[in-house]
Amino acid sequence: MTQPADAAPENPTQLPQFPMRRTCPFSEPSEYARMREESPVSRAALKVNGKPTWLVTRHEDVRQVLGDPRVSSNLKRPGYPHQFHISDEMLAHARLMMLSMDPPDHTAQRRMLIPEFTARRVKEMRPRIQEIVDERIDAMLASGDTADLVAALALPVPSLTICELLGVPYEDHAEFEGWSAAMMNHDLSPEEYGAAVQSLDMYLDKLVTQKESEPGDDLISRFLEKNAAEQVADHADVVTMARMMLVGGHETTANMIALGVLALLEHPDHMAELRSDPTLLPNAVEELLRVFSISDSGTARVSVEDIEVGGVTIHAGEGILALNNAANHDERIFSDPGTLDFHRKEARSHLAFGYGIHQCIGANLARAELEIVYGTLLRRIPGLRLAVPADSLRFKDDAMVYGVYELPVTW
Template identity: 80%
Template sequence: MTESLQSPGTVGAEPELPQFPMRRECPFKEPAAYSELREREPVSRATVKVTGRPAWLVTRHADVKQVLGDPRVSSNLKLPGYPHQFHIPPELLAQVRLMMLSMDPPDHTAQRRMLIPEFTARRVREMRPRIQQIVDERIDAMLAAGGPADLVTALSLPVPSLVICELLGVPYADHAQFEEWSAAMMNHELSPAEYGAAVQALDAYLDGLVTAKEKEPGDDLISRFLEKNRVEQVADHLDVVTMARLMLVGGHETTANMISLGVLALLEHPGLSEELRADPSLLPGAIEELLRTFSISDSGTARVALEDIEVGGVTIPAGDGVLALNGAANHDASVFPDPGVIDLHRKEARSHLAFGFGIHQCIGANLARVELEVVYGTLLQRIPGLKLAVPADQLRYKDDAMVYGVYELPVTW
């Protein structure tokens, strides 16, 4: 029997809704509230902390997959019920050019089709030697400088930044500036003016870059997209700028944070490191398990219902915002027994939803997996004595950001 609850946008809704996002008490586990909701009320309402607006939270694996695969929900952040996690003034929202991540078919389908060849398993395998070279060079520099070192600035951030810059044709010399803008755009707690300034500054930079490539194309993703677009005509100039922003920010923020957290897990669980050094064939499965464990972008799957939909026996009314929490789904014990344990042999690990699900599943998943495999594998072999330089409970975790991680990871050897 379907239970029809009062819409979260309805005046007179319960005043004491839980607030989202919810803080992680332990970096290796989901917020305690997720497990409580999954057991007690797997499709429930909450208030988005930054905006004060209500939305539905979906916490069970099967229900999250259903929402993310349902054509009756939209990713369009301009729709009235969309559960924004930033203060975006209406005048700025009206000017926003939708990223591919926020598009629905057919626009999303057309742009994604143009980009898929850049991220196939074969294409990424061809990139692997260069990724290995970048990782080796960064580790060489870290060892030459001596410990202690901050792994975030020495390795975690430079590796994916260099890779995505070379893929897109963005000058790495400008990395400090665009990394600053990118970090600002991930921060829930920025004021509307600060958030808008970061977006506009990055777009102005990329506008100049795209304009230059329109005149003199190179051997890079943006140039190849522009060349295809002359025939396909699926995007205008500003669409290409917005696509470049999505690729640049998404291509380094997520992987950089995942590198740091994965290394933290290996250092805090030395038995895992020993097992991986003894049997490197376990590394691909270990990466899936680490992706499942951390689910670093679990608040990134925001949607809005286009019509009434039933999820987990509950009717979500048309126009209501929905947050399909892949972080909660990835700790659903009905799919992942004993989910709080990092198990390198977990057969179900690849069923995780850390890269999302459905038409918006992360297009760069193959690239991220290879980067993680090269970084973890190389670190394990080249610096077997790597250890934290400070206790883990002294680390600053990114509880204020769209992508979870650590601000610094001091290590020594």
Template identity: 55%
Template sequence: MKAEQTMTDQQTGSFPYPRTCPLSPPEAYATLRAEQPISRVTLGSGRQAWLLTRHEHIRQLLASPDVSSNMAHPGYPLSFDVPQEVMEQQRPVMLAMDPPDHTAQRKLVISEFTARRMLQLRPRVQEIVDEHLSAMLAAGGPVDLMTTLALPVPSMVICELLGVPYADREFFGECTAKLLSVSTGYEELGRTHQQLHQYFTELIAAKTAEPGDDLLSRLVEKNRDAEVLDDEGLVRMATVLLVGGHETTANMIALGVVGLLENPDQLGKLRANPDLVPSAVEELLRHFSIGDQVTSRVVLADMEIGGVLIRAGEGVIGLSASGNHDEAVFTDPGELDISRGGRQHLAFGYGIHQCIGQNLARIELEIVFTELFSRIPGLRLAAPVAELPFKDNAGVYGLHALPVTW
């Protein structure tokens, strides 16, 4: 491709593309990687954006200092229609910030999610998983794995970590579902944000008055010295950590279970060699890539990617699910291979916005898959894959329910 190609030359229709198989990325991704790896599409918001489908191009985008995560920028590739004045009135959260503000906020919380600190949390995660599996076995099948294991485990873990009462899980679960659904109108989004804002305003006030041994209390204390966040910023940080700390992992648990059950040869390898669990987790993260569009950016200065000129002010979506199925990086990428190993996938993003909770997610996934398949060796789906309710209209791919039995 030549850098002077126009967006009209490269227009490839509307986005997102449909899936023909719920356990694989849209077929259009492979076609684009081979024939038109950098193209233009029209989003549900009516905006146009560039699509990047190759691994190397996505990494180049995410590593560039000349791109922004600011969702209020008029060129940002929003997939839903929100009036520009509404976006500009919203204060950004850490995920939608650029340096130096992003750097300062990330520094406040990154120490809470180091591999060493998560290792200290591992015994408690083990207890939580064991308790829920025991309850499942006592109740007997069939059960909905989403409500009995996949959602409650990461929800309880993040609640204990943050210092959020677990009794409020239904409230923030409903709020999270609305925030991550692309079909939620902006007025409903506004009401949901307001509800979460009120909840965390009261909770942080309580933590300030009476600190506990939890992340939010420590965040309040650190911020007292660093003065990075005002009261509103503390509330928004808490919201981001809570929402991001359970919904993504819950969907990965569910999809991982389906993926392994639908690939009995791989599940057999895992049962025969439990040491493969960490490798299996990386492969499942790569294979499903549930946050396909999290790597959306707007370009701040003209830049060339793969021989194509992308101009300042234009939006770009680096499709992580496509990059993670790039034949130039992964052999037979459409096949689930738990022996593949390696962390060169983009499931947690890349660059300065790489997911801070990835160490926690890995621990939760490792423990769940280890215990679930060892304690319930006869686990099987209670409905065909074609009948499972996949989240086709959500910003984070996954399942609404997962009926299983044994």
């Protein structure tokens, strides 16, 4: 159904507000199911600035949008649905991350990074990831019989892993983790958001400058070496790439570790099943990724031509949020989608890592980290349980990436 040419002017104040809150951490926002059935491509107003955008909720339509070359990821294009308080000045001077680039620039940078994240490369990294996980669990067990799993395990494991991969000194983790968390917060003012980005970029600028003259055995150094021959990025572009890799490489996985452990603790039968049959772990990881879909609206786009999605015309210059949490609960693809099922045959059809040319480049690494953390916890701490009622936990309803702020556990 296309919009009539003589439709009444749109009033953003009368549109549903986005983002929509999850009332249960294991479920999509309640509005999504109704939207999928009644208006799978519909209008909403962004809470951060009141601007209208399109919400796409069905699996098939989300895939279409993310695979359509007439849709842009460039956050500088008019109509792009920004979800943070970002000033016009900052936007004008911003360097595009690879995630916000369109071909051919995106293609050139991604081609240089792909070798760092192949299945073979990640397989080679698994023994070191296992060492990191064991070291953190050793420290947990030595500290007593209680811990905040976020601070003790969920955050340090991916943070240390990505630091070693990039060549970022882990001793600086408190600073960059703070800047990263601020950059994920919808509620910060433009000044606070800008200060977090600027602080992290200044830190990485010094690091990249150092590696330009003193390269090491790390991703940033290897990127610089390739770039010297191919010239696809300047110094500032490399800094921006490093920011994307550092933030994306630990923020999402850290939240998935904590939420996945919470799901196991709240579903003891599933936990017992995994403990008795570890071969289920890979599919369990896919199912947990599907259920939580923590980067629901990370697939923001803007149409550069008129396109039709789900029978609705989206005009050039209009913003689109292709909601992977809604897509990952689409009954047309996932039977009984609200149920956690580690035997689900279609689990890997989820779109939690996106789809198309911008699909998460670090998906193989994230999967490996999740498998190793969940499997090691089940093996080494069989008595793990929540130390507080689940309904007292604080969830990240104010953040771009969903998660839990603390996860107190005991054993």
